[in-house]
Amino acid sequence: MIETLSASTGLLASDPVFWMPLALFGIVIFLLAGQIVLDGFDVGCGLLLPWLEPVMRSRVLDSLTPWRGANESWLLLLFVVFMAAFPLGWAPVLGELYLPIMLLVSGSVLRSLSFEFRARAPMAQQSWWMAVFSVGAYCSAAGLGLWLAESVSVLSYGAGFWLFAALVLLAVGSNCILLAACWILTWDAGALRLKAARWARATIRWVAAGMVAVSLILALTNPAIFYRWTNSANLHVGAVWWLLMLCGFVYVEHRVRAVVRNPAAQVWRMPLVVTAALNWFMLIGLVYSFFPFLVLDNLTVWDAAASRESLRWVMAGVVVVAPVLLVFNVLGYWRLFRYKPKLQSA
Amino acid sequence: MRLIFAQAQYGLLSSLLHTFAVLGLGLSWMLVIWDLSSRGQESDAFRFWLRVFALTAYCALSLGLMAMVQTGLVLPLAVERMGNVLGPLLLAIVLTAFVIKSTVFGVVLYSRHRVRPVMFRLALLMTAIGFTAVVTGLSVMESWLRAPAGAGLIDGQFRVYDWLGAIANPQLSMQAMLVAVTTVLMLSSVLASVWALQTRSETDINLPSPVVRLFVWLGLLCTLAVLPLSQQIIELSTGNAAAMVNVLAGEVVATPYQLAMTQFARALLLFWPVHLLVLIVTLSQMTSSSLAREPGELASRVILLGSVTGPMTCFLLWWILYLGKGPDMVLGELPFVDLVTNVAPQYLLFGTILCFAMALMVVGGWMRLTYQALSFGVMTVHRPRVLA
Numbered sequence: 001m002i003e004t005l006s007a008s009t010g011l012l013a014s015d016p017v018f019w020m021p022l023a024l025f026g027i028v029i030f031l032l033a034g035q036i037v038l039d040g041f042d043v044g045c046g047l048l049l050p051w052l053e054p055v056m057r058s059r060v061l062d063s064l065t066p067w068r069g070a071n072e073s074w075l076l077l078l079f080v081v082f083m084a085a086f087p088l089g090w091a092p093v094l095g096e097l098y099l100p101i102m103l104l105v106s107g108s109v110l111r112s113l114s115f116e117f118r119a120r121a122p123m124a125q126q127s128w129w130m131a132v133f134s135v136g137a138y139c140s141a142a143g144l145g146l147w148l149a150e151s152v153s154v155l156s157y158g159a160g161f162w163l164f165a166a167l168v169l170l171a172v173g174s175n176c177i178l179l180a181a182c183w184i185l186t187w188d189a190g191a192l193r194l195k196a197a198r199w200a201r202a203t204i205r206w207v208a209a210g211m212v213a214v215s216l217i218l219a220l221t222n223p224a225i226f227y228r229w230t231n232s233a234n235l236h237v238g239a240v241w242w243l244l245m246l247c248g249f250v251y252v253e254h255r256v257r258a259v260v261r262n263p264a265a266q267v268w269r270m271p272l273v274v275t276a277a278l279n280w281f282m283l284i285g286l287v288y289s290f291f292p293f294l295v296l297d298n299l300t301v302w303d304a305a306a307s308r309e310s311l312r313w314v315m316a317g318v319v320v321v322a323p324v325l326l327v328f329n330v331l332g333y334w335r336l337f338r339y340k341p342k343l344q345s346a
Numbered sequence: 347m348r349l350i351f352a353q354a355q356y357g358l359l360s361s362l363l364h365t366f367a368v369l370g371l372g373l374s375w376m377l378v379i380w381d382l383s384s385r386g387q388e389s390d391a392f393r394f395w396l397r398v399f400a401l402t403a404y405c406a407l408s409l410g411l412m413a414m415v416q417t418g419l420v421l422p423l424a425v426e427r428m429g430n431v432l433g434p435l436l437l438a439i440v441l442t443a444f445v446i447k448s449t450v451f452g453v454v455l456y457s458r459h460r461v462r463p464v465m466f467r468l469a470l471l472m473t474a475i476g477f478t479a480v481v482t483g484l485s486v487m488e489s490w491l492r493a494p495a496g497a498g499l500i501d502g503q504f505r506v507y508d509w510l511g512a513i514a515n516p517q518l519s520m521q522a523m524l525v526a527v528t529t530v531l532m533l534s535s536v537l538a539s540v541w542a543l544q545t546r547s548e549t550d551i552n553l554p555s556p557v558v559r560l561f562v563w564l565g566l567l568c569t570l571a572v573l574p575l576s577q578q579i580i581e582l583s584t585g586n587a588a589a590m591v592n593v594l595a596g597e598v599v600a601t602p603y604q605l606a607m608t609q610f611a612r613a614l615l616l617f618w619p620v621h622l623l624v625l626i627v628t629l630s631q632m633t634s635s636s637l638a639r640e641p642g643e644l645a646s647r648v649i650l651l652g653s654v655t656g657p658m659t660c661f662l663l664w665w666i667l668y669l670g671k672g673p674d675m676v677l678g679e680l681p682f683v684d685l686v687t688n689v690a691p692q693y694l695l696f697g698t699i700l701c702f703a704m705a706l707m708v709v710g711g712w713m714r715l716t717y718q719a720l721s722f723g724v725m726t727v728h729r730p731r732v733l734a
Binding site: 069073075076077079080081083084085087088090091094095096097098099101102105106108109110112113114116117120121122125132306307309310313314317318321324325328 | 397401404405407408409410411412414415416418419422423425426428429430431432433434436437438440441444445447448449503505506509687689693694696697700704707708711714715718
């Protein structure tokens, strides 16, 4: 596959001008995957806050503390690496996405600051900062949803687009809530556990509907993508892909239903792992649909890349610093799975 | 309208980022000197300023994300044209900030009693050095935008042929001077206003640490340097500071950019003497031996003005340098107006409102938490903990 790609670009596979943009594109996708899942459950907690009792709100936010620092780094790194590695892609990819990106970034900043401010505020002000955190989460979810809707759709702004955007917004919000609910199942053994399972049940079908809608719109409005997924060479891969995703949804629904029936059911981290995998499957599918283009049929990864000298510096920076950040993040997230709640039979 | 909204967003977020970044820089070095001079002896005051530093650093980091993305969205063509230079610089800044935040900053903030004093001191020093590197990187970027050097235009894109030349660009010295002056100004302003609040809320207080007094003294010197510095900045922008005096006096008809600059210069002339007075009164109070018995009501009110005059002086210096030219502002050898995005003005208006709301929240939250901590004692912070 690498040879085919290098031949299509007219570059040798060993040429840094070929592999450096490719490697940096991989890093951008990795950061996007982290943003969607690991920042996703953070956003989901913010979406749920208004619907929780005050005591539970504090509990949920306090539980975010160990990996909050790691969660907030994904978005900043994503944009910085993209800007540094693909400066020519910035305007075509993000230039028209002013509103979604502003919402996404404002939401992230609101959450980060309110979280830090809350940690230092007296009791009387805690509820105010929690409300700001929640507003930030709604902004983030809206930004992410609009970004996805505008990226996959070539529909012009009209009733059709806004209908589709509304469905995607609902699906993205549901996805964040699903991630948060599955995350809560990994550490809570009390009343919150039952609530989390109910939220997960209520949202999982919307997530599935959103994923199907995004895939359909993407394929039906872009003939090249439709062909890519349905030609005889790829059809069986696509079929297995969708089957795996269907199994994933059924599995998560089955496990959370078990918790709804009996909160003491031995359900711990698998729903979160499978939900994260579903998100990554969807992301890989989208990337595969577009690759090697950043702007479909218009701008490839190599067209958008920075100059060779700049790419060298970007690559060197990423290679030197990535291990430090990886160790920090892995240590942070390791705690996510280290704790197992003591479940008592009902 | 696009230009106004774009400049409002760019000016607001970048100046706020600059303000919090220089305040963080000042606080980090003050803490290093404090720790060295007190030989590691812990005090409530030291802990308080450590928390203020942490809060400031978080604000700077969050504003950095917002300012970077917002600049990229408002000026997408600037990224396309200057991305080869700004991209690696920006990446270096962000990666440095993250490495510091992930490693030594955590030790400084949460692990003081878990490590040996020498390790804590080392972590504090590394944090200050890291913060300095980040602010230097920002200064290089900002100064390069005004005076692109070490790079040539090929197919409408800047390509670097000399990184050293790009970093040591002709505007860097001016930028470094601005950063140095505003760092001490901001720090002295915060020190003075915290001191004033403390004298108002407590009846029996001790004289502040010598390090605090040292920085207020330095603040006074830097305030005196503001006028010559602003003259330098105006000369740099217009080539003739004397012409600005004529405009200020109303003797000549001003061009639009002279008009914008004149308003900023007028405001600076209003805030500057007040801030000078604030610092003189602060120093007289801080060195007064009778203070513990009878803190002066009027004096503390005057000093409280420092919480506004100091930041405003910094903002105005920054605005004169960046936005002083108004519609004639140039970035990377292209007029600002040519770089502005073509999205619908209503979206830009929405973005501008969002930026102002964010600015209000950051400044309001920071001031409230910092100043109210004096009434509630040392600011608390939840340590990261494992769920078990």
